[in-house]
Amino acid sequence: MTTFKYVLRDMGRLVVNHWILGMLTLITAAVMLWILGITTLFSLNVENLLSRLESELTIQAYVKKGSDVERVSQQIQALESVYSLKAYSPAESLSRLQEKMGSQSRALDLMGDNPIPWNFEIHVKEAGQVEPLVSRLTAMPEIEDVVYAGMVVRRISALSKVASHVALIMFVLSVVITALVVYNTIHISLYSRREEIGIMYLVGATRTYIATPFVLEGTLLAFLGALVAVGGIVLTYFPGIALLQANLPFLSSSLIGDTHIIGRFCFLLAGFGATLGWVCSYIVVARFMHSVTRPE
Amino acid sequence: MKIVFSGVSKVFDPDIVALRDITLKINKGEFVYVIGATGSGKSTLLRLITRELLPSRGMVAVGSVDLRGMRRADIPYYRRDVGLVAQDFKLIPTLTVYENIAFVMEAMAVPSKIVSYRTNEVIEQVGLWRRRFMKPAQLSGGEQQRVAIARALANSPSLFIADEPTGNLDYRTAADVMKILFAINAAGVTVVMSTHNQNIVNASRQRVIELAEGRLVRDEASGGYFD
Ligand SMILES: Nc1ncnc2c1ncn2[C@@H]1O[C@H](COP(=O)(O)OP(=O)(O)OP(=O)(O)O)[C@@H](O)[C@H]1O
Ligand SMILES: [Mg+2]
Numbered sequence: 261m262t263t264f265k266y267v268l269r270d271m272g273r274l275v276v277n278h279w280i281l282g283m284l285t286l287i288t289a290a291v292m293l294w295i296l297g298i299t300t301l302f303s304l305n306v307e308n309l310l311s312r313l314e315s316e317l318t319i320q321a322y323v324k325k326g327s328d329v330e331r332v333s334q335q336i337q338a339l340e341s342v343y344s345l346k347a348y349s350p351a352e353s354l355s356r357l358q359e360k361m362g363s364q365s366r367a368l369d370l371m372g373d374n375p376i377p378w379n380f381e382i383h384v385k386e387a388g389q390v391e392p393l394v395s396r397l398t399a400m401p402e403i404e405d406v407v408y409a410g411m412v413v414r415r416i417s418a419l420s421k422v423a424s425h426v427a428l429i430m431f432v433l434s435v436v437i438t439a440l441v442v443y444n445t446i447h448i449s450l451y452s453r454r455e456e457i458g459i460m461y462l463v464g465a466t467r468t469y470i471a472t473p474f475v476l477e478g479t480l481l482a483f484l485g486a487l488v489a490v491g492g493i494v495l496t497y498f499p500g501i502a503l504l505q506a507n508l509p510f511l512s513s514s515l516i517g518d519t520h521i522i523g524r525f526c527f528l529l530a531g532f533g534a535t536l537g538w539v540c541s542y543i544v545v546a547r548f549m550h551s552v553t554r555p556e
Numbered sequence: 557m558k559i560v561f562s563g564v565s566k567v568f569d570p571d572i573v574a575l576r577d578i579t580l581k582i583n584k585g586e587f588v589y590v591i592g593a594t595g596s597g598k599s600t601l602l603r604l605i606t607r608e609l610l611p612s613r614g615m616v617a618v619g620s621v622d623l624r625g626m627r628r629a630d631i632p633y634y635r636r637d638v639g640l641v642a643q644d645f646k647l648i649p650t651l652t653v654y655e656n657i658a659f660v661m662e663a664m665a666v667p668s669k670i671v672s673y674r675t676n677e678v679i680e681q682v683g684l685w686r687r688r689f690m691k692p693a694q695l696s697g698g699e700q701q702r703v704a705i706a707r708a709l710a711n712s713p714s715l716f717i718a719d720e721p722t723g724n725l726d727y728r729t730a731a732d733v734m735k736i737l738f739a740i741n742a743a744g745v746t747v748v749m750s751t752h753n754q755n756i757v758n759a760s761r762q763r764v765i766e767l768a769e770g771r772l773v774r775d776e777a778s779g780g781y782f783d
Contacts, residue, residue: 465663
């Protein structure tokens with residue numbers, strides 16, 4: 261307990277002595293962790309959006325008149341990317357159409373005979389499976405026509421890939437930059453006190469006692485940086501999704517706006533920042549102590 | 557603590573031989589002067605005892621422990637029992653006189669009340685009471701030297717290693733410092749000090765170890781500076 265008090269005081273001295281460097285480290289860590297947080301949240305949202313859209317990914321396939329509907333249906337169901345298939349008779353299709361059109365459904369009466377052929381509603385699991393399935397369906401002689409949300413699907417699956425790549429790159433980049441900055445700052449802090457470290461060791465301070473304030477300094481700077489980043493996320497994320505919801509209402513149900521989830525995310529981010537700072541400064545301090553305390 | 561050197565040589569890079577084949581024994585409670593021309597290896601000898609240096613050949617043992625084989629975790633605990641006054645003082649420039657002395661005890665988890673009591677006590681003992689909140693750079697050479705002496709005393713060590721502790725002191729102040737060293741020696745502390753001061757050596761007639769170009773050339777029970 262006594263030691264703890266002395267160690268904390270020494271850490272305070274370190275932080276105060278190098279406060280400009282400390283501030284720069286803190287700001288860099290804050291910006292990097294903010295970027296990390298925002299990109300992670302962005303890709304989480306894209307994932308969320310995709311999983312919702314994907315569950316609505318359907319393909320409509322129309323069967324040629326006179327084909328064996330039962331056989332074609334079995335053939336399609338045998339394809340592995342098909343998640344579910346539902347067949348609609350011409351009569352069923354007509355009544356569904358009438359339902360959708362509501363008051364205008366009388367227009368359909370003018371067509372006389374029901375022109376709608378047997379058709380299948382096919383679901384797939386992932387956006388990426390749509391295109392291959394469509395080309396296989398089109399190739400089947402019994403299929404008259406295939407209708408699907410082609411461009412949308414292509415765009416979404418491309419976006420999903422890009423989003424996860426970008427998130428990964430930003431994640432690695434911000435972790436590496438934060439780590440380097442903390443490492444460097446603590447190294448400077450150690451280096452400017454190498455004489456002092458040598459003296460303390462020579463008159464009987466343990467390596468742990470000497471090293472702990474430096475490790476704490478690095479951990480504290482990264483943790484404070486993470487807290488600033490969390491503040492930045494709260495200040496930018498919620499207005500950001502509010503703006504999106506106002507302009508793109510169809511997205512609203514797919515955005516993560518739950519304060520509990522975001523709160524937990526921020527908690528994780530702060531913990532991550534502190535851990536990162538701790539690991540980096542631990543490594544640099546251990547290496548430095550080893551070289552300073554080695555006898556000639 | 558008993559100190560044993562057996563066949564100790566120390567060679568610095570590239571091939572500066574600071575000590576050649578030194579064999580000697582210092583018993584617990586002895587008072588020993590180490591003398592010799594500048595560059596003869598006095599500091600090297602003392603730094604081997606504090607394990608700042610390791611011998612290139614031979615063995616240095618303190619108590620019954622071979623210093624080379626000492627576990628790394630035990631080194632700080634060993635050094636707490638060794639009061640060290642280095643030739644270049646080794647004070648921390650960013651700390652005040654008080655803090656320079658106090659941190660040794662703080663590192664040993666001594667409660668702050670006891671730290672402050674003992675620190676003030678040794679500061680008074682070396683006559684630096686009015687300088688206690690100054691930084692080393694604001695002190696004269698002799699004052700810095702006395703801070704180093706006070707720091708070495710603070711722990712009440714059982715072995716006191718002093719590398720020219722009176723080098724920067726006038727006759728009277730040096731005599732005061734010697735009084736302190738004789739007093740702790742009388743209380744059972746082993747004292748090993750190097751010096752160029754022939755008056756001090758001749759006045760007290762203690763054991764004298766003389767080095768010349770790294771060799772042990774004289775080891776006399778109650779010697780003078782020139783014999
Ligand atoms: N770290 C070192 N690297 C290389 N040579 C060294 C080192 N330390 C000491 N020496 C050399 O070892 C020899 C002995 O040095 P030492 O400091 O022990 O002498 P000394 O007797 O204490 O001298 P002085 O009376 O001037 O303090 C000298 O020639 C010195 O140059
Ligand atoms: Mg010397």
